[in-house]
């Protein structure tokens with residue numbers, strides 16, 4: 027008998043009588059937040075940076091102003107034009123992106139309770155990009171904020187299927203050395219979210 | 224079966240005693256973990272619906288355990304439809320052989336691996352090493368213990384027992400950082416450079432799995448460092464290794480688990496990355512290895528079934544007074560602390576017979592567990608089992624039998640508490656004797672003159 031049939035047979039023999047799935051309606055006393063305020067507060071609290079763009083403001087100028095003038099910016103966002111495009115060769119060899127200073131991309135939405143943003147491969151084109159860059163810059167319309175992860179997954183479902191998708195909450199980090207927090211473990215050293223009006 | 228040849232085989236109590244010789248170090252270990260426990264409390268209290276989340280998570284997992292057969296086949300069908308390759312491993316040896324075969328098929332000798340307690344449980348690193356494969360653990364804490372020739376002492380915080388000066392010295396030897404530099408920022412930077420080179424050049428990446436969704440066939444991996452993503456997205460082949468209990472029915476259930484996991488583990492609102500791997504990237508491979516290794520047996524043990532709900536957050540370790548003062552390595556098993564002490568005897572009752580006794584049964588683990596596993600009750604159940612099998616360790620058997628008898632009788636328990644307080648004041652030598660192993664190497668705290676219930680009874684009238 028294959029291991030597959032062996033495991034499945036033993037699981038079937040040993041699993042108890044079926045227990046129904048619980049409902050997922052939040053109780054009345056669940057937390058409620060002002061999504062915008064909570065998002066900014068939380069993301070800042072976990073080492074991210076939030077820059078609010080005002081109506082009529084020149085996004086490109088603000089972007090340039092936010093980063094070191096010498097850094098290269100690779101742009102896969104549909105919201106702003108210009109900067110460097112993703113080189114075709116990177117699809118074959120994503121390691122080519124190792125010298126990208128700043129990757130700029132659109133996020134579908136953000137989550138107030140934890141400061142995370144949802145991005146999918148379809149949106150930013152190449153899986154490795156938000157991890158291999160030295161700094162991550164994300165554009166997020168401020169009306170695209172949900173309160174918590176329950177709403178977040180409803181939104182994920184509504185947006186549609188993905189091949190790869192990820193919630194990113196702040197810069198990569200570690201506290202493995204005596205619990206001292208260090209930003210910039212293996213992924214980006216900083217994360218900036220530009221909140222669009 | 225010895226899956227961890229590099230781990231010592233002395234009893235927990237002896238190893239704990241060794242760990243306790245350096246009192247400053249034990250205090251430091253204890254306080255660090257307690258600090259993390261407090262961060263967890265703060266995070267939990269910031270969510271008013273916390274108890275609802277715990278109950279819901281526990282109920283979802285109860286559904287999973289009771290429908291595991293169908294959910295497994297559903298998951299497999301979805302994963303195959305997504306283009307993943309699914310493997311089934313009955314035990315650790317088969318898991319290791321499957322991984323090795325994938326490496327051989329891809330003609331690869333060097334790989335990167337992000338944190339996976341399952342591969343630790345299976346002894347994958349040792350196995351691959353014996354077969355000439357170079358495995359680089361990429362989680363910083365795991366890399367530290369790997370360079371030192373050790374295994375993780377905690378499932379979330381692998382090198383919680385290492386001091387920064389020691390890490391500085393280790394990095395000086397292996398990564399040629401300047402001698403005497405023990406600055407965490409600097410050392411993390413050195414590790415980042417060292418590991419980037421590995422990420423950029425390795426063609427196969429192994430990861431663990433935090434959640435696998437039956438409905439969609441995707442696997443979800445949570446890290447803070449970004450090492451799982453750096454490894455997998457830069458490699459041609461991703462091997463995701465998971466225990467069969469990692470299943471959840473639908474994607475929407477992640478809403479519950481992602482709110483609990485990081486808050487329980489470290490007090491963060493969520494891990495930096497929660498990565499959802501549904502399909503392999505074009506031209507690349509995604510292998511998913513489903514591992515039983517005793518889980519289907521545990522499923523049939525009614526008293527211990529709930530231990531399979533575990534989401535490996537580590538909260539029960541951080542809060543455990545025994546773990547904090549004995550260190551993860553004293554458990555001699557990949558998963559240490561209270562939950563490890565339930566899981567290990569399922570694999571080998573004789574070898575791990577001492578672990579269910581490495582507890583005060585205070586119940587703190589049960590109180591913090593995000594999926595509401597009745598951890599301390601299961602430890603107590605294991606003691607009964609081991610007692611029946613004649614496997615209970617000698618000295619402890621007597622006092623623990625007494626403890627079990629007492630815990631079943633609340634009125635007597637209160638009385639005994641009163642008696643114990645008297646004994647502590649009048650004859651502390653009676654408590655600090657060899658029948659009471661947890662008092663080794665430490666003075667008992669001064670007993671309160673009144674218990675809380677006595678105090679309350681007296682003061683509520685006033």
Ligand code: SF4
Pocket residue numbers: 487532533534535536537538539540562588591592593594595596598
């Ligand atoms: S038993 Fe509960 S508290 Fe312990 S690691 Fe598992 S989920 Fe966390």
